[in-house]
C-alpha cells in the first residue's frame with residue numbers, strides 16, 4: 373500500500389474525532405510505530421500490511437483522544453528526554469519557560485522542585501546549571517518516572533517522597549513548583565486528552581489555590597536568607613497568588629508565557 377494513502381486515511385480518522393494538528397500527530401505515530409527517523413519516513417513510499425496495521429492500532433488509540441505523548445512515551449524538555457506515562461502530567465511548553473527561567477539564576481544554588489511529577493522542571497534546571505537539585509512529590513508512581521528520567525539523562529539529583537514539605541529536610545535557595553491548580557468543579561470540562569492525566573496532578577481543590585496557599589505559608593521555613601520562590605500558575609490566578617505571596621515575600625514579579633498569558637509568579641523572601 374502507498375504510504376501517502378495510509379496517511380490520508382489516518383489524518384481523516386483523527387480529524388473526524390476532533391484531534392488538533394492531525395498532520396503532526398500522524399507523523400509522530402508513524403515515527404514511533406515503525407521506529408523510523410524523520411529522513412527515513414520522508415524517503416519511505418510503500419507500507420507493508422503489517423506496518424499499516426501497527427500504525428493504525430495507534431491511530432485508533434489516539435482517535436479516542438488518548439494523549440499523543442502517552443502513546444509515544446516521551447517529550448523533549450529543555451534538552452532532556454523526559455519519559456511519561458499515565459502517572460505523570462505531560463510537561464507543557466509553558467513549564468519549560470519556568471524551568472529555563474530558574475536555570476538561568478540557579479548556578480551553585482540549592483533548588484527544591486516541589487510537586488515534580490515526571491521531574492521535568494528540576495531535571496531541566498540540573499541539566500542547565502550547576503545547582504544541587506531535590507525533586508519531591510507525594511506520588512510514588514510519579515517519583516518512579518522522575519527517577520527513571522534522572523537516570524536516562526545522567527543527572528544526579530536527590531529524590532524525596534513527601535506530602536508537600538512533610539519529609540523535606542534542610543533549606544534551599546530556590547523553591548520552584550507547578551502544583552495542581554485546576555478548580556475541582558472545572559475538572560469535568562477539561563479537554564478530552566487532559567482527562568487521561570492523573571487527577572492528583574490537576575486538582576487544585578475548591579478554589580484552585582489550595583496548594584499555593586499551603587506552599588506559601590510553609591516555604592519561609594525552608595528557604596535560606598534572600599531565598600526565592602517560582603510558581604507556574606493557571607490563567608487568571610497570577611494576581612491572587614502575588615497577593616498571597618506579599619505576606620512573606622517581596623520583589624514579586626508576574627511573567628507572561630509565549631502565549632501572552634500571565635503564567636509565572638516569582639518572589640524573594642522578605643529580609
Ligand SMILES: C[S@@+](CC[C@H](N)C(=O)[O-])C[C@H]1O[C@@H](n2cnc3c(N)ncnc32)[C@H](O)[C@@H]1O
Pocket residue numbers: 460461462463464467486487488489490491492493508509510511514534535536550551552553572573574
Ligand atoms: C501539575 S503536576 C506538575 C508536574 C510537573 N512538575 C510538571 O510541571 O509537569 C502536579 C504534581 O503535584 C503532585 N502532588 C499532588 N499533591 C501533592 C502533595 N500533597 N504533595 C506533593 N506533591 C503533590 C502530583 O502528584 C503531580 O505530580
